[in-house]
Amino acid sequence: MVGLRNRSYYLALVLLGISVLSIALHQSGHLRPVEGFLLQFSTPVAEVTSLLTYRVLEVGRAFQELGSLREENQRLRQENAELRAKVIAAQEAQIENRALREQLGFKEANPVFDTLPAQIISRDPSNLLDFLIINKGAADGVKDGMVAVSPQGLLGRVILTGSNSAKVLLVTSPSSSVSAVVQSSRAVGMVYGQQGGRLTMRYIPQGEAIAVGDVVITSGLGGAFPKGLVIGKVVKVRQRDVELFQEAEIAPPVNVGRLETLALIRNFAPARLE
Amino acid sequence: MRHGAGALPVALLFLIALQLQTAAAPLVTLMGLKPQFVAALVVSLSVLSGPLAGATWGFVGGLALDLLSGVPLGVSSFALTMVGTIWGHVAAGLKSTGWLVLVLVTFPALVAYDTLVALWLQGLGWPLSLGFSLVHVALPGAMLSTLPVPFNYYILRWLEERSRRFEARSWD
Numbered sequence: 001m002v003g004l005r006n007r008s009y010y011l012a013l014v015l016l017g018i019s020v021l022s023i024a025l026h027q028s029g030h031l032r033p034v035e036g037f038l039l040q041f042s043t044p045v046a047e048v049t050s051l052l053t054y055r056v057l058e059v060g061r062a063f064q065e066l067g068s069l070r071e072e073n074q075r076l077r078q079e080n081a082e083l084r085a086k087v088i089a090a091q092e093a094q095i096e097n098r099a100l101r102e103q104l105g106f107k108e109a110n111p112v113f114d115t116l117p118a119q120i121i122s123r124d125p126s127n128l129l130d131f132l133i134i135n136k137g138a139a140d141g142v143k144d145g146m147v148a149v150s151p152q153g154l155l156g157r158v159i160l161t162g163s164n165s166a167k168v169l170l171v172t173s174p175s176s177s178v179s180a181v182v183q184s185s186r187a188v189g190m191v192y193g194q195q196g197g198r199l200t201m202r203y204i205p206q207g208e209a210i211a212v213g214d215v216v217i218t219s220g221l222g223g224a225f226p227k228g229l230v231i232g233k234v235v236k237v238r239q240r241d242v243e244l245f246q247e248a249e250i251a252p253p254v255n256v257g258r259l260e261t262l263a264l265i266r267n268f269a270p271a272r273l274e
Numbered sequence: 275m276r277h278g279a280g281a282l283p284v285a286l287l288f289l290i291a292l293q294l295q296t297a298a299a300p301l302v303t304l305m306g307l308k309p310q311f312v313a314a315l316v317v318s319l320s321v322l323s324g325p326l327a328g329a330t331w332g333f334v335g336g337l338a339l340d341l342l343s344g345v346p347l348g349v350s351s352f353a354l355t356m357v358g359t360i361w362g363h364v365a366a367g368l369k370s371t372g373w374l375v376l377v378l379v380t381f382p383a384l385v386a387y388d389t390l391v392a393l394w395l396q397g398l399g400w401p402l403s404l405g406f407s408l409v410h411v412a413l414p415g416a417m418l419s420t421l422p423v424p425f426n427y428y429i430l431r432w433l434e435e436r437s438r439r440f441e442a443r444s445w446d
Contacts (some may be wrong), residue, residue, distance in 0.1 A: 008325035012359040015333040019355060022340075022348030027398065031347055036339050046342075049293040124343045127307050127415045128407060129393060129400075131344035159344075160292040169344060175400050195402065195411055196306040 032160070035046040038138065040162035047135055053261060085230070088215055092183060092228050113226070115149070115263035116140060121165065123257070130173035132156070134262065137164040145224070145270040146165050148262050153230030153251035154178070154218060155262055157270070170182060170256060171231065172197045179221040180231055185209040188219055191231050191250060199232055199250035206246060210237055217251050223271025280437040284319065287429070288335055291315045296342050307411065310384060310419040312339055316358050316424035317383040321376055322434070325362025332358025345391065353390035357383050373427040380423045381416050388412035413432060 023032040039251045062070060069220045118140075122133035129201050136142050148155040155175065160167040169176055176193040180201055187208035189201045204210055214234040220227030232250040291311035312335045320328025336351030343350065361383045365371060368379075385408075392407035 008329055008359060008362065011326060012329040012355055015329055015355045016352055019333070019336070019348040019352035023346050023352070023394070023398070026346040027346060035341070035347060042341060045289075045293070049297045053297040112418065122296040122342055125292070125308075125310075125312065125339050126343045126345060126350070126391065127310070127388065127411045128395065128402065131345045133342065167344065173344065174402050175344075192401070195406055 003252060034158060036162045039133070039160065039165055039167065042166040043121065043133075043137075043162065044133065046133060046165075047119075067173065078151075085151060085153075088183070088217075088230055089228070090216075095186070096185070112267075113149075113265045114267040116142070116266050117261055117263050118142075118148075118166075119261050120259055129175065130156075130170040130193065130197060130256070132168040132170060132256070132262070134166050134168060134264075135164070136164045136264065137166050139163050141266065142166045142264060147225055147229075147265045147268055147270070149229060149265060150254050150259060150262055153232070155223065155254070155256065155259075158264065168262070172199060172252060172256065176209065178225055178231060179219045180216050181219040182208075182210050183215040183217050184233070185214070188221070189245075189248075191216065197252070197256065199252055201234075201248040201250050202245060204246040204248060206239070206241075206244065208246065210246060210248055212237065216248075225270075226265065265266045275365030280433060280440075283433045283437075284430075287315060287433075288331070288338070289386055290314065292335075292338050292342070295339075300355060305414060307415045309421060310387070310415060311422060311428045313354060313357075313384055314380060314385050314419045314423055315426055316354050317361055317380045317387075317441065318376060318423060318430055320358040320362035320423055321365035321368075321371055321379055322427070322430050323362075324366060325359050328358030329355050331360075332356070345395065349391055349394045352394065353387050357387045360386075376427050377420050380420050381389075384416035384419050387413045388415055413423045 022031065026035070032100060116136060117132035118136040120132050120133045124131040132148075134148075142161050144158055144161055146158040148157060154171055156168045156170040156173070158166045161168045171178055171191065171193055174191045174195055178191045179188070180191040181188050182204075183210055187204050187210050189204040191199050191201045194200055201216060212234050216231045216234060218225045218227055218229040218231060230253055232252045234248045235251045236249040237246060238248070277305050291314075295308065295311045298376050313394040316328065316332045316335050319331050329408055332354035336354035337347070339345075339354075340347045361379065365379060368375065389404075389408060392402055392404055392412070396402050
């Protein structure tokens, strides 16, 4: 019994030591190629199981939604999402147009995105962070920093690329921050991810008009994300006179848990600020 | 020393738990939280099979979680090895380990696991709030993750029994 106790302590010490060494190597960046390789190794299994999961869920949904009703519902939802995106894009174009006229001839074309569709094959197993793994990697032209979007708006950016898969850090992850602007009032701030898939917009100057229901979009500042992508809608505003800034809670436009595919923007290169 | 459930069936169980956690669980979340099938399986193994199994499977399961999640490689493996070893030793002193005891023991183990991961991430500079992690993630997450524990108990006991019978037959 004592022998077993000692053996388990020694084994635990060795394994804990390896774990700490891995963390140190990860932090120094030395483990990046290994992680990319291992990500690639796990891709086929993840692809098969995600496909199976989607199929099983689809069968369940088909029973729930009774055949044609389901298709009709999906089509209408898609149409609704597209129309919403168009309305928001049109509003954004109108505001931009006004601003451009005011700036006397400063011309900037609306970005037309060239996108690469990808399937979500795995999701973050932890409850603390928000990541996705997609079935497209360096072999398909995916690079670190590429922006991931859905028809409804911004999702995140690629942070690790394997040859046939990549890890996407979602905007809802606590380690994510996006420079943002309220579409109607042009109030600027930073949107931070929160645990539990929430978003908070901070550093909105006092006096700026911001209301529940306002659409928040990317500002393009910082160069990590293109301008004009929908981040979400304001659901709560926290304004206290004693503080320098206001805060707002933002609801993401899409439930990432239900997403099966996303698109990567190919013709936007994030700016590298040294 | 307790009899183990056999490495191969346990490895298969881990694969199933891992795939459930990465593919299916995020689609059926409760209050934005998903059940921690892998961590619950590690704790079940450490309680039913002892600290050696707890440390080994904690390390293997944690490493797999690290690879598929966004946390630095080593964080989950550290936390699960620690939890697996400690809970294996604690359970060695228990007189009986029925499914209800396993559920009761698993709950604090899962809270400890999530707290350890949050502590590591905070120490590495991730902007996580420890208080929020404990109240809004670790506690409700642990409650949700204890749901598959009775199932773990019966399947691990069955595997253990099967492995024992197989060994006895090979001695005959």
